[in-house]
Amino acid sequence: MNAHGSVEVSMNVFELLTKIPRQIIFLVIAVAVATPLIMPIGMPVNVMPKSKMLFQAIDTLGPDAKPVLISCDFDPQSMPELYPMLISILRHCFARDVKVMLMALWPQGPGLVELALDEVPGTYNKVYGKDYMFLGYKFGVSAVLLGMGENIKRVFPFDYYGTPLDSIELTRNVHNYDDLSLAISLSTGDPGWRQWLLYAQSRYSASVGVGVTAVSAADVYPYVETGQVIGLLAGMKGASEYEIMVQNGDYSDGIRRAVQGMDAQSLGHLVIMVFIVLGNIGYFVMRRKK
Amino acid sequence: MNPSPDPWVWFAAFLTLCIFSFLYKDNIFYQFAEHLFVGISAGYLIAITYHNQIYPNLVVPLFFEGRILYIIPLALGLFYFARFIPRISFLVRIPIAFLLGWGSGVFIPAIFQRDILRQTQGTLLVQEAFEKWDTGLWAVVILIGVICTLIYFFFSRERKGIIKPMANLGIIFLMLGFGASFGYTVMSRISLLIGRMQFLLGDWLGIIQQ
Numbered sequence: 001m002n003a004h005g006s007v008e009v010s011m012n013v014f015e016l017l018t019k020i021p022r023q024i025i026f027l028v029i030a031v032a033v034a035t036p037l038i039m040p041i042g043m044p045v046n047v048m049p050k051s052k053m054l055f056q057a058i059d060t061l062g063p064d065a066k067p068v069l070i071s072c073d074f075d076p077q078s079m080p081e082l083y084p085m086l087i088s089i090l091r092h093c094f095a096r097d098v099k100v101m102l103m104a105l106w107p108q109g110p111g112l113v114e115l116a117l118d119e120v121p122g123t124y125n126k127v128y129g130k131d132y133m134f135l136g137y138k139f140g141v142s143a144v145l146l147g148m149g150e151n152i153k154r155v156f157p158f159d160y161y162g163t164p165l166d167s168i169e170l171t172r173n174v175h176n177y178d179d180l181s182l183a184i185s186l187s188t189g190d191p192g193w194r195q196w197l198l199y200a201q202s203r204y205s206a207s208v209g210v211g212v213t214a215v216s217a218a219d220v221y222p223y224v225e226t227g228q229v230i231g232l233l234a235g236m237k238g239a240s241e242y243e244i245m246v247q248n249g250d251y252s253d254g255i256r257r258a259v260q261g262m263d264a265q266s267l268g269h270l271v272i273m274v275f276i277v278l279g280n281i282g283y284f285v286m287r288r289k290k
Numbered sequence: 291m292n293p294s295p296d297p298w299v300w301f302a303a304f305l306t307l308c309i310f311s312f313l314y315k316d317n318i319f320y321q322f323a324e325h326l327f328v329g330i331s332a333g334y335l336i337a338i339t340y341h342n343q344i345y346p347n348l349v350v351p352l353f354f355e356g357r358i359l360y361i362i363p364l365a366l367g368l369f370y371f372a373r374f375i376p377r378i379s380f381l382v383r384i385p386i387a388f389l390l391g392w393g394s395g396v397f398i399p400a401i402f403q404r405d406i407l408r409q410t411q412g413t414l415l416v417q418e419a420f421e422k423w424d425t426g427l428w429a430v431v432i433l434i435g436v437i438c439t440l441i442y443f444f445f446s447r448e449r450k451g452i453i454k455p456m457a458n459l460g461i462i463f464l465m466l467g468f469g470a471s472f473g474y475t476v477m478s479r480i481s482l483l484i485g486r487m488q489f490l491l492g493d494w495l496g497i498i499q500q
């Protein structure tokens with residue numbers, strides 16, 4: 001092969017880099033994600049200050065504290081990121097004997113809440129109505145959150161299972177946001193954390209913590225800086241950080257789904273970065289050729 | 291390997307693979323799963339809205355408890371359907387006007403408080419921010435970022451003099467913001483894939499512990 005031929009071959013390689021079939025890219029990413037799930041690498045997870053802030057807000061509470069309200073404003077699509085947050089926060093609250101109320105602003109939320117309630121309270125011998133309860137789903141976010149600022153029992157006269165709130169021990173003395181230690185919105189979009197800030201925080205000065213999918217995380221940052229949000233869990237990384245903190249605090253040794261996924265997350269990112277670099281090398285070389 | 295004995299898990303795995311098959315190309319399996327999802331979602335939403343909202347908040351008070359005032363929200367709701375009858379389609383303006391009036395009254399002060407007052411307050415340099423050197427530094431960076439980005443969107447003056455470098459700095463801040471958002475978006479999409487992989491390899495095939 002002469003010099004002209006070898007230059008042509010290298011040019012073809014660079015052209016190929018700009019035209020990698022998407023099916024190949026998907027396949028490589030799938031392998032990169034699946035492999036560390038089967039054979040974990042155990043990459044370290046550093047806890048970020050914003051996640052720590054939410055953890056500490058709950059860690060200061062005890063059996064005599066007002067209940068924590070968790071709003072599950074997400075659907076099964078966001079489960080990989082938000083469900084581990086829900087499980088970890090429930091474990092943390094129950095381990096510290098903090099009472100928990102749950103609700104949903106998304107119609108798919110109740111199914112996910114029930115899934116979590118099947119899994120966690122039994123481990124800590126918690127009793128429904130005494131240690132935790134579920135308000136259910138309510139349509140019409142503005143009216144719901146504003147109404148809860150006045151009187152929760154007018155918005156949710158009954159719990160999810162049809163029991164009047166007045167006859168439930170946990171909610172007997174809960175009237176509005178003033179009777180809650182903290183409200184946490186695990187949110188995947190609208191309605192979600194924005195409305196909790198808009199109504200519960202801005203209007204009624206409720207303490208609001210937020211857990212969001214990574215897509216929304218950058219939008220929440222300014223509100224954490226101003227103190228409008230007391231702590232933030234961002235995506236699967238945030239969930240894994242909370243799982244680590246809950247385990248380090250000896251609150252739970254249960255399965256940590258998000259931590260399990262972080263190796264796959266890192267390797268997936270690495271592969272994407274490699275593809276971005278390769279594509280750019282091919283693009284710039286081909287552009288110089290032209 | 292310990293595959294699930296639950297037929298519903300197998301059906302869910304089949305639907306997941308149907309959706310993934312779109313990554314190769316559009317096909318009948320993907321279309322089947324997509325249509326099934328849309329149909330079930332719509333049905334679920336209608337059922338849960340009726341049982342959680344319409345029945346307890348309208349049907350019970352109006353028809354079982356005889357609270358006649360509830361006829362007003364019922365009428366307002368029904369007026370939305372007036373659009374389908376040209377002769378009385380003007381009635382739809384009543385609930386829309388009601389909603390707009392109520393919405394503006396509720397939203398404007400709350401958004402002003404959440405996004406303008408508190409955010410401006412957070413941007414101002416206060417003494418507490420300088421109690422530690424790093425928080426002080428970041429407070430200054432945030433202030434510069436906000437001012438330069440605002441100047442970039444200030445189109446009433448020609449970009450020359452001090453305005454030009456500040457607007458250019460604003461672009462850098464914007465690009466950093468977009469980069470952070472895009473990075474988080476990639477992270478989120480990979481998380482969705484991880485979730486499905488955990489289901490396929492854990493719940494379905496039993497290869498990994500769940």
